[in-house]
Amino acid sequence: MSWLIAILQTLLFVALAPLLAGWLKWCKCCLQNRKAPSLFQPYRDLIKLTKKQPVVAGHASWLFTIAPYIIFSATVLAATVVPLIAVDLPTSASADVIVMVGFFAFARFFLALAGLDIGTAFGGMGSSREMTISSLAEPAMLMAIFTLTMTASTTNLSVAISHVLNEGLVLRPSFVFALFALMLVAIAETGRVPVDNPVTHLELTMIHEAMILEYSGRHLALIEWASQLKLMLYGVLVANIFFPWGIAETFSLQTLGLGLLVILGKLAVLAIFLAVSETLVAKMRMFRVQEYLGFAYLLGLLGMLSHIILETSR
Amino acid sequence: MILVLAYGAVLLSFASGLLALMMNQRQILLEFSQYWLKKFPDSYKLGRSVLENSLQEGRYSNVLRHAVFMLLGLSGIFAVLAGLSVMLGREIITDQIGLGLPWLPWHVRFDSLSGFFYLIIGIAVTAVSLYGPGYVHAYDENRHPFAVLGLFTGLFVSGMLLVLLADDAFFFMIAWELMSVASYFLVAFQHENPANRHAAFLYLLMAEVGALAIILGFGVLASFSDGFTFDALREAKLSTTWASIAFVLALLGFGMKAGIVPIHVWLPEAHPVAPSHISALMSGVMLKVALYGLIRFCYDLIDTVHWQWGGVVLIIAGTVSALGGILYAMMQTNLKRLLAYSSVENIGIIFMVLGLSMIFMANGHPQLAALGLLAALFHAFNHALFKNLLFLGAGIIQHQTRELNIEIMGGLIKRMPHTSKLFLIGCMSISSLPLFNGFVSEWLAFQTALQVDVLDNGVLRSLIPVSAAALALTAALAAACFVNVFGMIFLGQPRSRHSEKAYEVEDKGMLAGSALLAGLCFFIGIFPGVIIHLINSVAGQLLGQTLPNDSAFGWLWLAPVSAEQASYSPPLVLIAALIAAGISFWYLRRNPATVMRRAEPWDCGFGGLTPRMQYSSRAFTMPLRRIFAKAWIIDERIGKDMQGAMNQDVAAIHYQLQIQDHSWPRLYQPIAQGINKLAKQVGRIQTGNIRVYLGYSFVTLLFMLWVIS
Known part of the structure; x- marks a missing residue:
């Protein structure tokens, strides 16, 4: 039973990710006085892409054609770890939050290699920038996560979320710091404004798009889907770690349904926040990202220190 | 029986060295065999024809080369067997050999710790002996005689094995010096190049200074005890000050060999100039022998007084080495130099985790100390596997392209399909990606660091998470570094004629040696429990404490502290990954109408992509070079050639970049x-x-x- 729910949850993750992207786009359009596409436009795009014949550069190697599948599967694996509608699922025990970060690293490794494979300047540029930003983001992310894991004394996400749930509403200064750190990292890792701009193809600003410039057809669909999934994963992480209320702790139809509704609401609100910030903030220069991520790291560190100094009773 | 295997490994490697000396003695062997055949004319026909065949002029050197490496390989297999059996049996075997001075017999002790490092050496030597014959074939016999290479390789391996067996300070130092001096000759093997001689001298100098520090460390211990045997040294009762002095001396001596920043400078000089299979042994294995020395000295010989601050020193030194090593590695364009710096990084990680283990021990948490020791030893094992693999891969690339500069390679993935796959596995392991072995030890390191809540000291409790974050940064930078390496060498378009004309290595042995290591990297990544079970016996003997969940979860799960706290199941993850990839692959490719079409890549409408338009390694690392600019001494020059009327047109631009180590x-x-x-x-x-x-x-x-x- 619990395995079934785990599989269903993962499928739900995969299925809902384009919807979140559509909702985000819809919010942004409304804020920017543009006519919004349908909420289901990302699904249509994905279907269209899977039906198209992919065009691959003449001298692309096997790595280029296999990379989208690896990227997609690694991201799906990361999704199995994160509790979406229910905690205490068996899949969350097979890998903890550090492994989840590892899955992202896995996907990124192949994405960067694929960017280098064709040998165009754009691909190399994207790979170089992506690896730079991610290597700065990873310590900040782990710092924020360590704060959580030390509070709950576990790296298992499901157990950690149950711990936060059981403690009730306690205002922890460390969590406030960690929340902001994680949000900053999430924006950098998912390639949103102000670190990267997913809607442009301008050579000076591209990071993620530069790497996947040579992809088309089903390959592009997989990569797009994976990045939508990644956005949703970070959203769920923020929502469920810091505001876990509503997530199902028992497996009855009612609680699960409630869990689904609640997480959809939380994600919708988060997306609105993201849309507002993307509308208000301009993309920053590449070499200011280090300051941004340094700030995120500092927040994570402050969270950790306030946990150690203020919250551990000794 | 186990001891016979252990001695056998030493003797076989020694014998392989001696056999290599026969390279120039074909005439004598010929005469001897003729004499033998005359005397016993009715000996086996088969043996006779084999002997005659192998002594033929054209074949002799080839046969001898294979025989030497076969002996070396046997020695490796013996070492693996000896190590495995002593760890599985959880025994401690002691013995005395009547060699050396008459009143000072050599004391031998073979326990789980020695056995574990025996296993590391054994695997590496086996892989190298598969790889060796094909690699050394390319050397010109007159300029680079095989006899020298083979002799010192044999001595080097037997020296390393003897260090692990030593149970008194004299014997230890003799073996240590055998290892150092033999490897000096190997570094100086291609001595016609002044840079190589310089590197070799630097190596010898630092090895000897390190050895002096180790001797002094033993001397401090010995002055508080009656004798130089390790048993006597264990009994020594030191004051805190003297224990600290001994610890610092040992750290200096063994650290110099292991290559922690800032006493790492010999490493990036010496490793690139040695033959590749030797650099594989030096980087993958010899650094581990230094690690063994440090563990033996700190955990076994000295009392526990220094552990608290010793642990802090190790954590700081390890963090600095890890970060410094990977940052320096990233800026290198010589592949083997890069790998040498990356060894500094990995040794740094090992030292850091070892420091954690010491701190937990000092604060009375032996179980967490065992976890730290486990993570450190596991990472040492993994590093031996993937660093050997990468060095062997670098050797193949050098063999086929005559180049080590990654800036002028490219596109080799199509020219060398097998090598590229093996090298990719090495890169993924070293970047600590899940499903490969590097990730497991890194995961264990994080788990150890996250247990700091049990400590009472607030400073330590905030220092350790910061170092864990530094570990995260190191891992991420390592991934960036090896994306760069793999991308520059194997992907894109060839940047030089050599890499355009390169072809896959023909010698099966060279690929088999690398494939053995690559297979182990993957296997250990999926079933880490195998190695953890072995290391547990080391922890049991050194700390008197093993991990509780060793057998509770079995091979499927990894749950170092408790299942509540953290668990990781690589086999399940692998299955899930295969399912996810399989479904997407099958679903998307079911329609034959949408098979891929090949076309020219998009070139912005200017026409004609050339290899020079690709990102180079320097360009790839440029953002990080700007962000961490303080970490290096950077000398960047851009020169322009002017031409035309008024000298205003730019004809060519020259870009020069020199990056130096701060140390x-x-x-x-x-x-x-x-x-x-x-x-x-x-x-x-x-x-x-x-x-x-x-x-x-x-x-x-x-x-x-x-x-x-």
Whole structure:
């Protein structure tokens, strides 16, 4: 039973990710006085892409054609770890939050290699920038996560979320710091404004798009889907770690349904926040990202220190 | 029986060295065999024909080369068996050999710790012996005689194995010196190049300074005990000050060999100039022997007094080495130099986790200390596997392209399909990606660091998470570094004629050696429980404490502290990954109408992509070079050639980049200058006048008489 729910949850993750992207786009359009596409436009795009014949550069190697599948599967694996509608699922025990970060690293490794494979300047540029930003983001992310894991004394996400749930509403200064750190990292890792701009193809600003410039057809669909999934994963992480209320702790139809509704609401609100910030903030220069991520790291560190100094009773 | 295997490994490697000496003695062997056949004319026909065949002029060197490496491989297999059996049996075997000075027999002790490092050496030597014959084939016999290479390889391996067996300080130092000096000759093997001689001398110098520090460390212990056997040293009761001095000396000595920042400078000089299979052994294995020395010294010989601050020192030194190592590695364009710096990084990680383990031990948490030791030893094992693999891969690439500069390679993934796959596995392991072995030890390191809540000291509790974040940064930078390496060498379009014309290596052995290591990287990544079970016996003997969940979860799960706290199941993850990839692959490719079409890549409408338009390694690392600019001494020059009327058109742009290690101008040059100054001062008393020298002798004599009376 619990395995079934785990599989269903993962499928739900995969299925809902384009919807979140559509909702985000819809919010942004409304804020920017543009006519919004349908909420289901990302699904249509994905279907269209899977039906198209992919065009691959003449001298692309096997790595280029296999990379989208690896990227997609690694991201799906990361999704199995994160509790979406229910905690205490068996899949969350097979890998903890550090492994989840590892899955992202896995996907990124192949994405960067694929960017280098064709040998165009754009691909190399994207790979170089992506690896730079991610290597700065990873310590900040782990710092924020360590704060959580030390509070709950576990790296298992499901157990950690149950711990936060059981403690009730306690205002922890460390969590406030960690929340902001994680949000900053999430924006950098998912390639949103102000670190990267997913809607442009301008050579000076591209990071993620530069790497996947040579992809088309089903390959592009997989990569797009994976990045939508990644956005949703970070959203769920923020929502469920810091505001876990509503997530199902028992497996009855009612609680699960409630869990689904609640997480959809939380994600919708988060997306609105993201849309507002993307509308208000301009993309920053590449070499200011280090300051941004340094700030995120500092927040994570402050969270950790306030946990150690203020919250551990000794 | 186990001891026979262990001795057998040493003797076989020694024998392989001696056999290599026969390279130039074909004539003597020929005469001997003729004499033998005359004397026993009715010996086996088969043996006779084999003997005659192998002594033929054209074949002899090839046969001998294979025989030497076969002996070396046997030695490796023996070492693996000995190590495995002593760890599985959880025994401690002691013995004495009547060699050396008559009143000082060599004491031998073979326990789980030695056995674990025996296993590491054994695997590496086996892989190298598969790889070796094909690789050394390319050397010109007149300029680079195989006899020298083979002899010192054998001595080097037997020296390393003997270090692990030693149970008294004398024997330990003899074996240690055998290892150091033999490897010096291997580094200096291609001595016609002055840079290589310089590197070899630097290596020898630092190895000997390190050895002095180790001798002094043993000396401190010995002065508090009655004898030089390790048993006596264990009994020594030291004051805290003396224990700290001994610890610092050992850290200096073993750290110099292991290559922690800032005493790492010999590593990036020596590793690139040695033959690739030797650099694989030096980087993958010899550094581990230094690690063994440190663990033996700190965990076994000294009392526990120094552990708290010793652990802090190790954590700081390890963090600095890890970050410094990977940052320096990233800026290298010589592949083997890059790998050498990356060894500094990995040794740093190991030291850091070892420091954690010491701190937990000092604070009375032996179980967490065992976890730290486990993570450190596991990472040492993994590093031996993937660093060997990468060095062997670098050797193949050098063999096929005659190049080590990654800036002028490219596109080799199509020219060398097998090598590229093996190298990719190495890159993924070292970047600690899930499903491969590097990730498991890194995961264990994080789990150890996250247990800091049990400590009472607030400073430590905030220092350790920061170092864990540094570990995260290191891992991420390592991934960036190896994306760069793999991308520049294997992906894109060839940047030089050599890599355009390169082809896959023909020698099956070279691929088999690498494939063995790559297979182990993957296997250990999926079933880490196998190795953890073995290391547990080491922890049991050293700390008297093993991990509780060793058998509770079995091979499927990894749950170092408790299942509640953290668990990781690589086999399940692998299955899930295969399912996810399989479904997407099958679903998307079901329609034959949408098979891929090949076309020209998009070139912005300007036409004609050339290999020079690709990102180079320098360009790839440029953002990080700007962000961490303080970490290096960067000398960047852009020159322009002008032409045309008024000299205003730019004809060509030259870009020069020199990146140097901070440790040279900051640490070594002042030391060298100081020594020179001191020598000049000493030179003053050497007047060259015989009367003054007689005066010195007289004063010395008087002084001695006064001392004696």
